[in-house]
Amino acid sequence: MRHRLRGIAMVLLGAVLLGAPGLALGSWYGGRGIVPLSFERATGIAAELLPQAELAGMRLERGFGYGVFLAPDDFGSSRATFQYGIPRADCALSDQLRSNAASKGWPTPHRVSGGPCDGWRTEADGLDVTLTHRDTVSTLISTET
Structure with missing residues (x-):
């Protein structure tokens, strides 16, 4: 034993x-x-999906993974955040994103419930793009997958 x-x-x-x-x-x-999401690619995607929207703010975060910001030398995806419609959410952006995504060949967007109106989410070429709305702002987030 x-x-x-x-x-x-x-x-x-x-x-x-x-x-x-x-x-x-x-x-x-x-x-x-791993090539992090570049500023040019992130702004190009935002301009492609929401060309008529007026941008109120933008932030590019490197080393973002699983909802946590990583140290500068750690590997992780990047995330670009674009804000529209300040001081209130612009619900018309949902229709604009959905129609532009379809016309530009992006996969069919999926509805994201919440806020004053529903948002949309689509994924292509290693990117996850999500439009959400809160009472004070509409936010487009591009994240590497």
Whole structure:
């Protein structure tokens, strides 16, 4: 019995010792070649989907992943946030985004419920683009997937 327990413990210890470097190596290799979302690409997408909208603010965040901002040297996706309609949400942007996405060849947008009016979400070419509305602002967020 004791000999059998020792064998199981050695197998588990070996799995842990070999598994940790394997996870680290896989994480490093998977992050190679990631190109963050550029300012030009983000503003181009916003201009393509909402060309008639008046931009009130913009922010580009690098190293954003799983809802957490990462350190500058960590790998992670980028996120661009565009704000429209200040001091109140512009619900007409929802119809504009939906029609422009369809005419520009983006996949069919999906409805995003909430706020004073519904928004839309579409995904293409490694980007997730979401338009949401709150009482004071309409927000277009482009995130790398």
